[in-house]
Amino acid sequence: MTSQHQFIRALTDPAQPVPVGLVSPRGTADTKRFAVYRNNVHVSLVGAIAARFPVTRQLVGEEFFTGMARLYVGQNKPRGPVLLHYGDSFPDFIGQFPPAAGLPYLPDLARLEAAWTETYNAADAAVLMAADLNTIAGDALAKLDLALAPSTRLVRSSFPVGSLWSAHQTTPVTIPALSGSECVLLTRPQAEVRLTIIPPAAFTFLKAIEQGRNLGRAAEAVLADFPDFDPGAALVGLAGLGVFAALDKEHVDV
Amino acid sequence: MPFDTLPARSGLGLKAQHYAQIIAEKPELGFFEVHAENYMGEGGPPHRYLAAICEHYPLSLHGVGLSIGGEQPLDRDHLFRLRALVERYRPASFSEHLAWSSHDEGYLNDLLPVPYTPKTLDRVVAHIDEVQQILGRRMLLENPSTYVLFEESTIDEVAFLAAIAERTGCGLLLDVNNVMVSAVNHRLDPIAYIDRFPVHHVGEIHLAGYDETTDDAGERLLIDAHGSRVRPDVFELYRYTIAHTGALPTLIEWDNNVPAFDVLMDEVRLVDEVLDGTLNRRLAS
Numbered sequence: 001m002t003s004q005h006q007f008i009r010a011l012t013d014p015a016q017p018v019p020v021g022l023v024s025p026r027g028t029a030d031t032k033r034f035a036v037y038r039n040n041v042h043v044s045l046v047g048a049i050a051a052r053f054p055v056t057r058q059l060v061g062e063e064f065f066t067g068m069a070r071l072y073v074g075q076n077k078p079r080g081p082v083l084l085h086y087g088d089s090f091p092d093f094i095g096q097f098p099p100a101a102g103l104p105y106l107p108d109l110a111r112l113e114a115a116w117t118e119t120y121n122a123a124d125a126a127v128l129m130a131a132d133l134n135t136i137a138g139d140a141l142a143k144l145d146l147a148l149a150p151s152t153r154l155v156r157s158s159f160p161v162g163s164l165w166s167a168h169q170t171t172p173v174t175i176p177a178l179s180g181s182e183c184v185l186l187t188r189p190q191a192e193v194r195l196t197i198i199p200p201a202a203f204t205f206l207k208a209i210e211q212g213r214n215l216g217r218a219a220e221a222v223l224a225d226f227p228d229f230d231p232g233a234a235l236v237g238l239a240g241l242g243v244f245a246a247l248d249k250e251h252v253d254v
Numbered sequence: 255m256p257f258d259t260l261p262a263r264s265g266l267g268l269k270a271q272h273y274a275q276i277i278a279e280k281p282e283l284g285f286f287e288v289h290a291e292n293y294m295g296e297g298g299p300p301h302r303y304l305a306a307i308c309e310h311y312p313l314s315l316h317g318v319g320l321s322i323g324g325e326q327p328l329d330r331d332h333l334f335r336l337r338a339l340v341e342r343y344r345p346a347s348f349s350e351h352l353a354w355s356s357h358d359e360g361y362l363n364d365l366l367p368v369p370y371t372p373k374t375l376d377r378v379v380a381h382i383d384e385v386q387q388i389l390g391r392r393m394l395l396e397n398p399s400t401y402v403l404f405e406e407s408t409i410d411e412v413a414f415l416a417a418i419a420e421r422t423g424c425g426l427l428l429d430v431n432n433v434m435v436s437a438v439n440h441r442l443d444p445i446a447y448i449d450r451f452p453v454h455h456v457g458e459i460h461l462a463g464y465d466e467t468t469d470d471a472g473e474r475l476l477i478d479a480h481g482s483r484v485r486p487d488v489f490e491l492y493r494y495t496i497a498h499t500g501a502l503p504t505l506i507e508w509d510n511n512v513p514a515f516d517v518l519m520d521e522v523r524l525v526d527e528v529l530d531g532t533l534n535r536r537l538a539s
Binding site: 003004005007008011012018021022023024025026027028030031032033034036037040041044045048077078079080081082083084119120121122123124125150151188191192 | 291292294295296297298299300301302318319320321324325326329331332335354355356357358359360361362363364366401402403404405406439440441467468469470471475477
C-alpha cells in the first residue's frame, strides 16, 4: 500500500525512489512517469510565484528567476489551496539568497510586488473623499481617527523601487538611476491598483494614522521631523488617491 | 439573475487577460468556467469582472483544491470559502476532481492519483457527501488523467466513478482529454472507456490539449497540459462521445500559454458544430 505521506516524500525529494506499489502498465516502477508529478508540482508552484513577481522576474531573467523560485518552492509549500498570497516570504528569501546579493534593491522590489497583489485582492470598501472632510466641524477634525482603506499598502525602501517598478510597466523598459530612497503608496481608487511615490513626510503621516493616532497627533508627529509639512494639503491629496476608508456614520454631520 | 443549468453548448475557461474583451464584445458562448480558488480573494477587479460576466453568461465553478481523494479530513475552512462563493455567484454547476493535493506537508497544487479500492471508495464517498451537504447542492466529479497505476487497485476507474455517483447522487464531469491521456498511458481502449461510462450521470464535458513524451521504456506517455488546441484524436473521441450521449455542456480548457481570445473562439466553433450536428441528426431521425 502506498500512503499519501510516502507519495509526498518521494514527490518532494528527487533522491527518493518511486514509491513501492506505483507501476507502469508493464508492472514496473517507472521513474519518468513518477517524474511527471514531481515536475507538475514544481512547475505549477514556480508559475504561481512568477505570476506574483513579474518585475522581479524581468529584472533577473527567466533562468535565474526559475532557479531561485524552484529553491523557494522546495522549502516553502503553500499552506492551503488559495495561492493568491503564496510567496509572502519570497522577498525575505531573496534577501537571504547569496546569488542575488549583487542586486540589493531586489528584496524591496519583490516586497512592492507582494504588496501590489494584496492591494489588488483586498476587500471592496467605500473610501473617504476629500469633500467628506468638509462635513467635519472645525475643532473635531484634529481629533478625527481615520482608518486606511483595506486596499492601502505602504512600502519604504532605501532604493527607488517605485520608479523601478513603474519603468517595467511599459516597453521598452528604461531603467532609472538606482540610487535614492523612495516611499511608495499603493491604493485602489477607481477599482484598479494605483502606485504613487509620495514624500517621506506624507509616508510618516500615514504610518502615524495607521498606528491609530488621530489627525492632530499624526500631524504633530510629522512636523517634529518635517517642519514644512502641510497636513491639510497632504490630507486632501491622499484622500484623492483613495487612501482612507469612508467615515463611520457617527462622524458625519447630517 | 442566476442561471440554473449549464446549456448544452460550448464554454470557455475565463482568463483575466480576456476580461475586458469579453465585456466589450459579449461573444456568443454557452457559459464560462472559473477555478474557484482564483476567486477566493476578498475583493478587487477579479470579483468585479466576474460579477459583470455572470450577468450575461451561466457560470461553472470548478474547484481544484478540495483534495476529495485525500486521506485526511476535508479542509473545513476551504469548504466554507467555497460555500461563500457558491452563495455569492449562484453558479449553474460546481465540479471538483477525483484526486488529492493536500497533506501535512502543505498544498501541492497538482491533482494526485488515488488507488481504487473499497477503502478509498468509502473515503471519497464520505467526502462527497460532506461537500454536497455543506454546499447544499449536487456536485460533479471529474475523471482524472494519470501517469502511474497502483498495484493495490482492485476496482477499475469507470466502475469506481459509477459507484461514487450511485452512492452519493453526485454527477460526473467527463474529461475526454483525460480519458485519452489515461488510456494511452495505461494501454487501455478509450472507446471502451466511453462505452462503459455511466453517461446518464454526466453533467459536463471537458476538452483540452495534451503534450507527449516517453516513459522509461521509451513508450508514449501523454501529459494533461492544457496548453494547446484539442488534439485531433481527442476531438474524434469527443465526436464519438457526443454521438453516444447527445449534446452536453462542453468546456474548452486552455490554462497555460493562453492564446488570444479569438483562438479560443475558433475552438468553440468546432465544438458547436459537433453539438449542432448531433441535434440535426436527431431532428432528421
